[in-house]
Amino acid sequence: MARIEYSDPAKHNDRTRELLGKNRNANIFRMMAHSPSYLEQYCRLGGAIRHKGELDPIVRELAITRTGILCEAPYEIVAHKRIGKNVGVTDEQNEALENWEAATCFNEVQRAALAFTDEIVRRHKPTDATFNAIAAKLTPAALVELQLSVGFYIMTSKFLETFAIDMQPVTEVVG
Incomplete structure (x- = not known):
């Protein structure tokens, strides 16, 4: 059981809800959404790591x-x-x-x-x-x-x- 409550997607702005939706409202992202600006930057870097670059x-x-x-x-x-x-x-x-x-x-x-x-x-x-x-x-x-x-x-x-x-x-x- 998580140590603090997950954030409620319904209480976030459109951008945060969009990020959560793109990530299937997964628990890690719902927790991270307590800090919407960090969530956004985390998703940007995570996306670059997983979908850009030349590493096999x-x-x-x-x-x-x-x-x-x-x-x-x-x-x-x-x-x-x-x-x-x-x-x-x-x-x-x-x-x-x-x-x-x-x-x-x-x-x-x-x-x-x-x-x-x-x-x-x-x-x-x-x-x-x-x-x-x-x-x-x-x-x-x-x-x-x-x-x-x-x-x-x-x-x-x-x-x-x-x-x-x-x-x-x-x-x-x-x-």
Whole structure:
């Protein structure tokens, strides 16, 4: 159960209601709508991360889901496993994310991105070896996008857990 009440979409201005509607009135967005201006900017950056840029969407979703796992944010894990499937992440890859190092279903770029993700979340920055390994496989733009994706979803995971956001019903897609 959420730690504070979700905002009521009916009490918001047209722009906030529009953002909530575009995001299926999902619990995370209803909570964030307590601050409409932050909700709007969060959606802008989240949209850029998920729909713009050159980072391979499979790499992005593997990194985002792994971030949710490391941050112990079930809402994020469920949402992004579903989103990942929609962009080409396999069921085997989704299942292997808990213990990706022992899995054989990830290619070199995916493995380097997962190592990078692990170190950002666990160590707060990657070692030189890990950074150099992923930097050798991505363009500078894709590398920036990977780091910002991980950072954004650390923040998102912490938001979800801080407010104890309730899971969405299985039929809804959020994230």
